[in-house]
Amino acid sequence: MKIGVVHFGWASAGTAQIVRTLIEGLTAQGKSVFGVEYNRDSNKIELNDIKSKRSSNRLSSEDNIFLSFPLNVWNEKADEIAKKVEELDKLIILGGQEIKTIPFSVKHLYVPVSIYNNMKGNEFTLGYDTAMNSIVTCVESVRDTASSLLYGKVRVFNVQIPGTEPSGLLTNSALAVDAAVVGDATEDSIQLLQEHIRNKEANKETYTFFMMNQSIDPNELAVHFKEFDLDWKVVEIDESQCGGPFPTAQDRLLANLLKNAIFKWSSSNEPSGQLLIHKNQALFEAAEVKVN
Secondary structure: OEEEEEEOOOOOHHHHHHHHHHHHHHHHOOOEEEEEEEEOOOOEEEEEEOOHHHOOOOOOOOOOOOOOOOHHHHHHOHHHHHHHHHHOOEEEEEOOOOOOOOOOOOEEEEEOEOOOOOOOOOOOOEOHHHHHHHHHHHHHHHHHHHHOOOOOOEEEEEEEOOOOOOOHHHHHHHHHHOOEEOOOOOHHHHHHHHHHHHHHHHOOOOEEEEEEOOOOOHHHHHHHHOOOOEEEEEEEOOHHHHHOOOOOHHHHHHHHHHHHHHHHHHOOOOOOEEEEEEOOEEEEEEOOOOOO
16 A cells, blocks of 8 residues: 655654654555655656655754645646546645645545644644744743843844744734734834834833734835834744754644544545544544535
8 A cells, every 4th residue: 555645834843753653654564655745856746655764853854754845836736746646545644724625536634734723623733832932932032132231222123933824823922922913014003013112112121022924024114113213133933943853742742643643544444534633632524525
């Protein structure tokens, strides 16, 4: 039996844990595990046999298991992908809330893996808690430095995190560190941020945080604050920093729940569907069968 695995976005340590379990467990049962990958040189969709000797703590390391699949390529090459995976018996899809739904002819399973916690029906997604903790840790390290220095003006730290759409990662991380959320650059939003700065100046506070995702350019945002005497700083946090090599206890729990559920589905006759995280359980939900 051939089982394919495809994943989207940065591969966290929890994701690597799931894949390693599949490699070890399914190989022991005589099954083969293939990474569904996009070859950037040939512009082709490939099924690459995943060997246990290639496993490492991170899918994105130099000794990687397999490569993350680009979202735009998945959406653009849907027909080619559907035809290619016909060579498989089953397909496991890790993450990818924004991916185009492809009518696969093989059984497939969607798994809630995302740093954004934006997959419908799930209380949490694997990677979210680690990402939020990483962001909070980074901001607090900046706060420690900022609070220990007198600067004579308000220092604005623009913290830019991954993503281009509104997400719980943005709002909850900002709430955790008492940062102002910059969701857009509309006139109303700018006025609120300017009022925020005036309050900081009036209270003689020496620093503040604006938090935004990649849809906002902090350097372009600075144009709206020329009337203030500010020290304007940009702190960029990318996906690799959000993933980190050490998942939180919550993500370790989710990784174990998911890997057990995936392994069970891979070895069963269950139909296509998805896993849902609810009340610290990984629940299987069968896909709706469309009747023509």
